[in-house]
Amino acid sequence: MKLNELTIKEAQDGLLSKKFTSVELTQACLEKIKERNKELNAFITVCEESALAEAVRADEILMTGNAQPLTGIPFAVKDAICTAGVRSTGAAKILDNYVPPYNATVIEKIRVQGGVLLGKTNCDAFGHGASNENSMYGPVKNPHDLKKVAGGSSGGAAAAVADNLCIYAIAEDTGGSIRQPASFCGVVGLRPSYGRNSRFGIMPMASSFDTVGPMTKTVEDMATVMKEIAGKDKLDATSVPEPVPDYTKEITQDISGLRIGVPKEYFSAEGMDQEVRKIVEKQIKNLAKTGAEIIPVSLPLTKYALAVYYVLVPSEDSSNLGRLDGVRYGVRAEAKDLFDVYAKSRAQGFPEEVKRRILIGTYALSAGYYDAYYKKAQQVRTLIRQDFDRVFCEVDALIAPTSPFPAFDLGSKANDPIQLYLADIFAAPAGIAGIPAISVPGGQTKNKLPVGIQIMGPRLSEGLVMRIANNIKN
Amino acid sequence: MSLTIEEVRKIAQLARVELTPTEEKRHAETISTVLDFVNTLNEVDTEGVEPTAQVTGLEDVTREDVVKNSAIKKELIKQMPQVSAGLLKVPAVFGDSEDVI
Numbered sequence: 001m002k003l004n005e006l007t008i009k010e011a012q013d014g015l016l017s018k019k020f021t022s023v024e025l026t027q028a029c030l031e032k033i034k035e036r037n038k039e040l041n042a043f044i045t046v047c048e049e050s051a052l053a054e055a056v057r058a059d060e061i062l063m064t065g066n067a068q069p070l071t072g073i074p075f076a077v078k079d080a081i082c083t084a085g086v087r088s089t090g091a092a093k094i095l096d097n098y099v100p101p102y103n104a105t106v107i108e109k110i111r112v113q114g115g116v117l118l119g120k121t122n123c124d125a126f127g128h129g130a131s132n133e134n135s136m137y138g139p140v141k142n143p144h145d146l147k148k149v150a151g152g153s154s155g156g157a158a159a160a161v162a163d164n165l166c167i168y169a170i171a172e173d174t175g176g177s178i179r180q181p182a183s184f185c186g187v188v189g190l191r192p193s194y195g196r197n198s199r200f201g202i203m204p205m206a207s208s209f210d211t212v213g214p215m216t217k218t219v220e221d222m223a224t225v226m227k228e229i230a231g232k233d234k235l236d237a238t239s240v241p242e243p244v245p246d247y248t249k250e251i252t253q254d255i256s257g258l259r260i261g262v263p264k265e266y267f268s269a270e271g272m273d274q275e276v277r278k279i280v281e282k283q284i285k286n287l288a289k290t291g292a293e294i295i296p297v298s299l300p301l302t303k304y305a306l307a308v309y310y311v312l313v314p315s316e317d318s319s320n321l322g323r324l325d326g327v328r329y330g331v332r333a334e335a336k337d338l339f340d341v342y343a344k345s346r347a348q349g350f351p352e353e354v355k356r357r358i359l360i361g362t363y364a365l366s367a368g369y370y371d372a373y374y375k376k377a378q379q380v381r382t383l384i385r386q387d388f389d390r391v392f393c394e395v396d397a398l399i400a401p402t403s404p405f406p407a408f409d410l411g412s413k414a415n416d417p418i419q420l421y422l423a424d425i426f427a428a429p430a431g432i433a434g435i436p437a438i439s440v441p442g443g444q445t446k447n448k449l450p451v452g453i454q455i456m457g458p459r460l461s462e463g464l465v466m467r468i469a470n471n472i473k474n
Numbered sequence: 475m476s477l478t479i480e481e482v483r484k485i486a487q488l489a490r491v492e493l494t495p496t497e498e499k500r501h502a503e504t505i506s507t508v509l510d511f512v513n514t515l516n517e518v519d520t521e522g523v524e525p526t527a528q529v530t531g532l533e534d535v536t537r538e539d540v541v542k543n544s545a546i547k548k549e550l551i552k553q554m555p556q557v558s559a560g561l562l563k564v565p566a567v568f569g570d571s572e573d574v575i
Contacts, residue, residue, distance in 0.1 A: 101550060194530060195532070237537075304518055310511065329554060330555070337567070338564060343490050356505065376516070377515060379518075379524070379525050380520060380523075381525070381526040382526045417507070
């Protein structure tokens, strides 16, 4: 087995027992990136030189015996997350030259341990999309079939983990941006509870929805990374103070006696792929065999989740993206006065979908429309949260497909925003309720495309959803 | 519901995004479709329902209000598109007079 194909656990074991060095591990990933990135377009920036220097330092830490769980392990980071000294574009040309002077808190936690940053992965610009086709650096191809999308918005991170261009990745999930590409590419992706991981240093999309989470090859690796990056951060006032449990222990418990709900609305959506449905149903039967109690439940407001999402998220977006104006950082367009600096920098620096979201949000928040759109959506958001609260009195967790279909053809939904939005129909509700949800590979279609199984749990039940996911065998 | 080209122009001006005529037309069409889609929310009875603005339940999270020296001033200035005498340079806010700092 090649070093870049290892899991975090295997890499840790090899580094600690001196079977190989972090430099060798890093070189293996960099070689794979060189070989595959032209086809996949998973990375926007590759940090060959600094990665090798970081690996040398990590090997020194390993020599002293002070290694921490992520020391010397090469990882990739979604380009919408700030990395000190490494260009972070958010996949939009307005930040083509932006080099953040600081790390996002989650990245800082990994880098101070001696984690090796390989580079920045492609995504839909600022997280706007479900196919990675809204990147101004070109779409990411699915490693399982180069004619298919990798999913989005964290498509580059998903493809990089799936094809062993890195050992793991850190990405961001607002309404499916980690889970849906994880499902399409066949990796593990966790959206933690809102507030569990610090959002400091994440390019904000929708501040009341955004979360940062890992993408890994196994659930065990997921638990390892989460344990290192979760927790309260004084730089993010919305991060929660609850102590971080030892997820690595929690996931080893069996699941007998757990009540797992099957929400019927997640199996009857329009456009639902029958192969996907069968794979999820088979995995539900397997969980029942391991002793879990399977209970049919209903979340009647599921069908309104995307409508809530596409009012509130663009509204928060239009406000958050106001900071990108070509004035203090990023690319400034040639213009005669200040208004034109704003209008032209944004015209040239944003792709179509980013402009669309900003326009929708501006409209929804404008005088005369606020109550009809924004307030109404916030009220339905309350009802969707209550739907989940009620169901979590009956069951411990929920199981559902991550997406109604497997990876689709590049370009096939590019001209119809609504069709593309529907790819997140099962992923958006967890974002609306701020609850944790994981996507774990559950099987493949006849055409060898991966299908993800989604486990959702009550707020701060990351350990539980990972524990159930750990019992799903691909 | 359908959004007119004039309405799109007005929102684009509020949002500080310059659009080409082709973009104006396309956004009018696609945003109208999105608005039709989100209007399904009107089917839901929300009489007396409190709106959700946040999901953590945290309240009054404060920190000490103290001035701290930033060690990254140089790096921040390096990110500025135009600099003059160590300060950010921008075009005139009013009219097209000479650049001001």
